[in-house]
Structures are given as C-alpha cells and as structure tokens.
Amino acid sequence: MKNKIKNDLILVGVILLLSVLSFGIFKALLRPGNSVVVLVNGEEKHRFSINEDLEEFIVTDGENSNTIVIKDSEVWVVHASCPDKICASHAPIKNEGEAIVCLPNKVVITVTK
Amino acid sequence: MKRFISLCQIIFLLFCALALSGCQRQEKFSNYYFEYFDTVTTIVGFENSKEVFDDNCAKIKEKLAEYHRAYSIYEKFGNEKNLCYINENGGAEQVDKIIIDLLLYSKEINEKTENKFNIAMGSVLSIWHQYRETGINEPAKAQLPELSALQEAAKHTDINKLEINKDNNSVRFNDALMKLDVGAIAKGYAAEEIAKWMESENITGYLLNLGGNVRAVGNRADGEKWKIGIENPDTLDKENPYTAFVEIEEESVVTSGSYQRYYLVDGKKYHHIIDGKTLFPADKFLAVTVICKDSALADALSTTLFTMDYEEGAALLEKLNNAEAMWTLVSGEQRFSSGFGKYCVK
Numbered sequence: 001m002k003n004k005i006k007n008d009l010i011l012v013g014v015i016l017l018l019s020v021l022s023f024g025i026f027k028a029l030l031r032p033g034n035s036v037v038v039l040v041n042g043e044e045k046h047r048f049s050i051n052e053d054l055e056e057f058i059v060t061d062g063e064n065s066n067t068i069v070i071k072d073s074e075v076w077v078v079h080a081s082c083p084d085k086i087c088a089s090h091a092p093i094k095n096e097g098e099a100i101v102c103l104p105n106k107v108v109i110t111v112t113k
Numbered sequence: 114m115k116r117f118i119s120l121c122q123i124i125f126l127l128f129c130a131l132a133l134s135g136c137q138r139q140e141k142f143s144n145y146y147f148e149y150f151d152t153v154t155t156i157v158g159f160e161n162s163k164e165v166f167d168d169n170c171a172k173i174k175e176k177l178a179e180y181h182r183a184y185s186i187y188e189k190f191g192n193e194k195n196l197c198y199i200n201e202n203g204g205a206e207q208v209d210k211i212i213i214d215l216l217l218y219s220k221e222i223n224e225k226t227e228n229k230f231n232i233a234m235g236s237v238l239s240i241w242h243q244y245r246e247t248g249i250n251e252p253a254k255a256q257l258p259e260l261s262a263l264q265e266a267a268k269h270t271d272i273n274k275l276e277i278n279k280d281n282n283s284v285r286f287n288d289a290l291m292k293l294d295v296g297a298i299a300k301g302y303a304a305e306e307i308a309k310w311m312e313s314e315n316i317t318g319y320l321l322n323l324g325g326n327v328r329a330v331g332n333r334a335d336g337e338k339w340k341i342g343i344e345n346p347d348t349l350d351k352e353n354p355y356t357a358f359v360e361i362e363e364e365s366v367v368t369s370g371s372y373q374r375y376y377l378v379d380g381k382k383y384h385h386i387i388d389g390k391t392l393f394p395a396d397k398f399l400a401v402t403v404i405c406k407d408s409a410l411a412d413a414l415s416t417t418l419f420t421m422d423y424e425e426g427a428a429l430l431e432k433l434n435n436a437e438a439m440w441t442l443v444s445g446e447q448r449f450s451s452g453f454g455k456y457c458v459k
Contacts, residue, residue: 091354
C-alpha cells in the first residue's frame with residue numbers, strides 16, 4: 001500500500017516535471033508555420049502550404065501587384081508595383097505569426113499554424 | 114481492475130499536465146485593417162470562436178475610427194473639429210475631449226523631455242512631408258527642401274504659443290503660422306486609450322499593433338507572454354531578420370526607424386524623423402525601440418530618443434525611470450538602457 005502511494009507520487013512528480021519542461025520548450029522556440037496566408041485589404045484571398053515551392057503573381061485590384069515566392073519553407077516578396085518597395089526588401093519569413101506588409105497595396109503575407 | 118485504475122489515474126494526470134502546460138481551447142485569431150493612421154493595424158486575440166473575435170474587433174474598429182478622425186492632420190471629416198480643422202483655423206472652440214487630452218498630455222511630455230518632444234513642429238514637418246510624398250510618388254522629381262524655408266518655418270514652433278483651455282475644451286494658437294503635428298504620439302495615445310477601454314470591457318488576451326506601435330492587453334490565453342521580434346533595421350541582412358526578441362504582458366513596444374518612411378535624393382535616403390536642431394532627418398541611429406507601460410509615452414519617447422545623442426537619451430530614461438530602450442546605431446552596433454535586458458528572450 002505504502003509502495004503504491006510512493007509510485008503514485010513519483011508519477012505525479014514526473015508528469016509535473018514533463019508539463020513544466022514542455023511549457024519551457026514551447027516558450028523558447030519560434031515555431032515554423034505550415035501555411036502562407038495572403039490578405040488583400042484585410043480579407044483572405046490565398047492560402048498556400050509553406051512546404052510546397054511556388055511562384056505566384058497576385059493582382060490586388062487590377063493595377064497593383066505583389067509577386068511572392070515560396071521556397072524551402074520560406075516566403076518572401078520578389079517584386080512589387082508599389083512605389084516604396086519595402087515589402088520586396090523584407091527578409092523571408094517562415095515562423096508562425098510573422099508577416100510582410102505592403103502598405104500601398106494593402107497586402108499582408110503572413111505565416112500561420 | 115487494479116491496472117485499469119492506474120490507467121485512469123495516468124489519463125487524469127495527463128489531463129492535469131496538459132492544463133498545467135497551458136493548453137486551452139481558445140484559439141488565436143488575427144485581423145488586419147488599412148483604414149487608420151495611414152498604416153496597417155493588426156489585432157491579435159484569443160477567443161473561443163472567430164465570431165466572438167470579429168465582434169470584439171468591430172467594437173475596437175469603432176474606437177480606431179474615432180481616434181483616426183480626431184487626430185488626422187491631413188484630412189477633414191464633415192463638420193468635425195479635428196486637428197486638420199484646428200490647424201487650418203488656428204484653433205477651435207468646443208473641441209472633442211479626446212483632442213484636448215492628447216494635446217495636454219503632449220505638453221506634459223514636452224516638459225519632461227525639455228522640449229525635445231514637440232508637437233508644435235508642424236510647420237517644419239509639413240514641408241518635409243510634401244517633399245517626401247513627391248519624392249516617393251515621382252522619384253524623378255525628388256528634391257530636398259531649402260534650408261532657408263525650413264529655418265523660416267522653425268520660427269513658428271514654440272509650443273508655449275499653444276493655448277489649451279480644458280474648462281471649455283477650446284484650443285488657440287497664439288502664432289498664426291504655427292501648426293500641430295501629432296504623428297509621433299497619436300497612434301500610441303490611441304492604442305493606450307483603446308487598450309484601457311478593452312480592459313474595462315474585459316476584452317483581454319489581445320495584442321494591438323498600430324503600424325509598429327504594439328500594446329499588449331493582458332496575457333495570451335495559452336499562458337505564454339506575447340513575444341515581439343524587433344525587426345533588423347538593416348533590411349539587407351537577410352540572415353538576421355530580428356535584432357532582439359522581447360516578451361511583454363501589459364506593456365507597449367514601439368520602434369522608430371529610418372528604414373521605412375523615406376525617400377531618395379541622388380541615391381541618399383531622407384527619412385521622416387526630423388531633428389529639431391538641424392531641421393534635417395536625424396542621423397545617429399537606424400532604429401530606437403522603447404518599452405514601457407504607457408503606449409503614448411513609448412511612442413513619443415522612441416521618436417524623441419531617435420533625435421537625441423545616446424548618452425543624453427540614456428540620461429533622460431534614467432530620470433523618467435519608467436521606460437527602457439534599445440538603440441541600433443548607424444554602424445549596426447547596439448546599446449541598451451539598464452533595464453532593457455529583463456524583457457529580452459533567447
């Protein structure tokens with residue numbers, strides 16, 4: 001009986017430790033995402049897997065455009081019709097929650113779960 | 114039977130472990146808006162459903178629209194006596210209280226920063242704004258403003274000529290050529306007021322991001338803190354997209370940088386943060402990030418520190434004792450205020 005309580009206590013201890021450890025690990029890492037979501041003026045227009053290479057031309061309103069590339073599980077903008085080209089100079093993104101914004105064209109490229 | 118009981122115990126304990134490690138049913142959602150403050154607004158939040166999240170976003174949007182209209186210096190909205198109207202008329206009577214509050218708080222920060230932060234710089238900033246717009250939209254016509262024109266405008270930047278009467282909510286310019294520009298504080302002030310309102314309405318577990326002006330409204334529902342990556346101002350350094358990661362719960366993180374709003378003249382970049390002394394873009398840093406509780410103060414300080422020497426700025430922060438900063442020098446080197454490290458992760 002005593003032994004059983006002891007075993008239970010050890011089990012409780014191990015699980016508590018595991019939970020604390022997993023919490024720590026989750027916290028420490030930037031999590032690579034699975035999907036690339038393209039929003040135009042706040043609305044989702046395209047969704048791609050980040051793990052499939054792709055070159056896509058996105059028309060926002062017939063005049064403006066942003067060209068994105070997905071390669072090696074990263075996404076970035078290679079060309080944009082906007083005047084400032086800030087989006088096209090942004091580093092590739094790959095982690096959950098990261099985003100590239102093209103303000104003039106109202107385009108957001110973001111990586112999600 | 115015994116084995117079954119211990120299996121039950123294990124399953125029960127696993128549930129406890131999952132709960133302890135912060136797994137909850139609430140999901141993370143985000144919405145993006147382009148209508149406010151000439152930038153992109155991101156709202157991130159944890160809710161049980163997208164419907165609840167969208168519902169809360171709709172309420173937040175109403176607030177955003179209200180602040181956007183009141184604080185706009187470029188556009189008038191019907192008969193509203195917003196800042197654009199006040200600038201054109203050299204003041205106004207019966208002004209919306211949210212404008213009076215912003216102006217009074219801006220004056221307070223002006224005193225605390227010994228006139229380094231000054232919303233009465235509008236006459237100078239509007240010249241730069243005009244040249245920058247032309248330079249971005251028609252690069253072939255990009256030019257620098259005449260120094261003499263800037264110096265002439267700078268004669269009309271004395272904030273003491275701004276008279277605010279909070280008893281009857283009136284504003285008066287005692288210098289007809291003075292103009293207000295609240296670009297260095299309006300977003301932060303709006304973010305702070307909206308965040309406080311959200312807290313009062315129990316809308317928490319959200320992150321507001323008004324074009325880089327980030328304010329956390331309570332912890333994430335999954336128990337983690339909000340993790341913010343500070344973008345590397347050297348956008349060509351693709352290997353290091355972030356210069357730091359910081360974690361916040363209730364605080365605000367604001368970065369002022371020379372790498373986003375600028376135009377080119379003869380291949381040289383001229384950005385939007387103007388040094389009150391030289392009347393030209395401040396050239397000491399690539400970016401300054403400020404963390405503090407009050408988003409309005411964080412916003413104002415990031416711009417102010419951008420125009421000050423590092424030593425001078427660090428001394429100001431020690432004196433204020435409620436804000437931390439990270440400076441990225443033009444060389445790429447970094448400096449930190451004494452307490453910035455406690456927010457850093459990784």
